[in-house]
Amino acid sequence: MMGCFWCCFNQKRTNRKKGIRDFKESRQDSFPGFSRGNDSFRRSYIRDEIAKYGKREISSQYFTYEELSAATKNFSYNNLIGEGGFGRVYKGHIANKNTDIAVKKLDRNGYQGNREFLVEVLLLSLLHHTNLVNLLGYCSDGEQRILVYKYMPNGSLEDHLFNWRVGELKPLEWDIRIKIATGAARGLEYLHNKADPPVIYRDLKASNILLDEEWNPRLSDFGLAKLAPTGEQTHITTKVMGTYGYCAPEYALTGRLTRKSDVYSFGVVFLEIITGRRVIDCSGPSEEQNLIAWAAPLFKDRRKFHLMADSSLEGRYPMKGLYQALAVTAMCLQEDATKRPVMSQVVSALEYLTSGQNEEQPTGDGDSSSEE
Ligand SMILES: Nc1ncnc2c1ncn2[C@@H]1O[C@H](COP(=O)(O)OP(=O)(O)OP(=O)(O)O)[C@@H](O)[C@H]1O
Numbered sequence: 001m002m003g004c005f006w007c008c009f010n011q012k013r014t015n016r017k018k019g020i021r022d023f024k025e026s027r028q029d030s031f032p033g034f035s036r037g038n039d040s041f042r043r044s045y046i047r048d049e050i051a052k053y054g055k056r057e058i059s060s061q062y063f064t065y066e067e068l069s070a071a072t073k074n075f076s077y078n079n080l081i082g083e084g085g086f087g088r089v090y091k092g093h094i095a096n097k098n099t100d101i102a103v104k105k106l107d108r109n110g111y112q113g114n115r116e117f118l119v120e121v122l123l124l125s126l127l128h129h130t131n132l133v134n135l136l137g138y139c140s141d142g143e144q145r146i147l148v149y150k151y152m153p154n155g156s157l158e159d160h161l162f163n164w165r166v167g168e169l170k171p172l173e174w175d176i177r178i179k180i181a182t183g184a185a186r187g188l189e190y191l192h193n194k195a196d197p198p199v200i201y202r203d204l205k206a207s208n209i210l211l212d213e214e215w216n217p218r219l220s221d222f223g224l225a226k227l228a229p230t231g232e233q234t235h236i237t238t239k240v241m242g243t244y245g246y247c248a249p250e251y252a253l254t255g256r257l258t259r260k261s262d263v264y265s266f267g268v269v270f271l272e273i274i275t276g277r278r279v280i281d282c283s284g285p286s287e288e289q290n291l292i293a294w295a296a297p298l299f300k301d302r303r304k305f306h307l308m309a310d311s312s313l314e315g316r317y318p319m320k321g322l323y324q325a326l327a328v329t330a331m332c333l334q335e336d337a338t339k340r341p342v343m344s345q346v347v348s349a350l351e352y353l354t355s356g357q358n359e360e361q362p363t364g365d366g367d368s369s370s371e372e
């Protein structure tokens with residue numbers, strides 16, 4: 001079943017990217033010198049770097065600390081909407097543009113914070129896609145490092161998958177889950193194959209998938225992203241970063257990063273979407289704490305596939321759709337990175353899954369008794 005479904009999409013990958021710019025390895029790994037100097041140095045440094053790397057129009061705007069302070073009512077606790085490893089996130093409103101914004105205020109001034117701030121500004125100024133977060137601008141007044149995004153009214157996928165009871169939200173319906181997975185896959189496909197320069201995202205996880213009012217997903221947090229290898233290069237070697245559980249095993253072991261590392265992380269997120277379980281959850285029984293280990297024996301027996309569907313769906317999902325979604329997940333989670341699909345194949349598979357065409361396809365296993 002898994003093989004049959006997957007084979008439909010296992011077409012030869014066409015190299016859509018022509019004339020990829022040849023970035024030197026040293027540029028891939030560092031954006032040096034940002035922490036030095038005064039405000040005007042910092043501002044011109046960012047603009048110079050963007051100009052050096054980018055060929056397109058730069059859309060991000062410079063905000064002053066006063067403007068952002070006014071927009072967030074002086075970074076008031078009432079405006080706090082989240083907190084991550086790099087600081088607090090506040091909801092704000094820009095009155096003269098009548099726009100809601102999310103303001104991410106870095107609270108560390110160390111090298112790491114600076115570097116990730118700069119990578120985020122650089123990359124999001126160059127990359128534009130409907131499934132990537134919109135960076136409206138940034139502020140680097142004094143010691144401040146602040147990122148300004150378009151506000152995403154439905155927050156993060158993490159809230160809707162794992163925290164819905166706490167937040168008094170409703171569990172996500174099956175179709176919305178597949179819509180989110182498809183959009184996230186399209187975002188990654190864009191980064192890997194269409195973006196100029198191509199990028200490995202490195203930090204795909206449920207909390208970094210933000211949702212707009214129509215449940216369209218946007219990937220956020222590009223501070224860990226790397227320029228992808230081009231030409232003869234197959235990988236880049238870099239410090240292992242990312243979030244435990246989402247990291248591809250070969251990258252965690254060797255530091256060799258490829259686009260297939262993102263494909264693995266996508267498999268993890270898709271399995272979280274299907275099961276409603278966190279990849280690592282220390283609160284449950286020991287055999288259920290690691291999602292991948294818990295799912296491994298279930299993947300081997302199709303009669304147990306239904307045990308992987310999120311119980312909060314209460315059976316409201318097409319059995320065939322569940323099988324196909326799990327087939328995609330299993331392919332992405334393969335230990336051997338070379339056997340994982342590329343993101344364009346994942347996107348095609350998910351588009352097929354949502355198109356309704358799959359209803360006409362035979363299952364190929366001679367047993368459709370449990371399928372709708
Ligand atoms: N543009 C946005 N619109 C609405 N809410 C947002 C936006 N950006 C971030 N948030 C909220 O802020 C929370 C924290 O985001 P943040 O990226 O700082 O941390 P994280 O993703 O949870 O962890 P990490 O630091 O490891 O990335 C998100 O989970 C989300 O709820």
Ligand SMILES: [Mg+2]
Binds near residue numbers: 084207220221
């Ligand atoms: Mg995040």
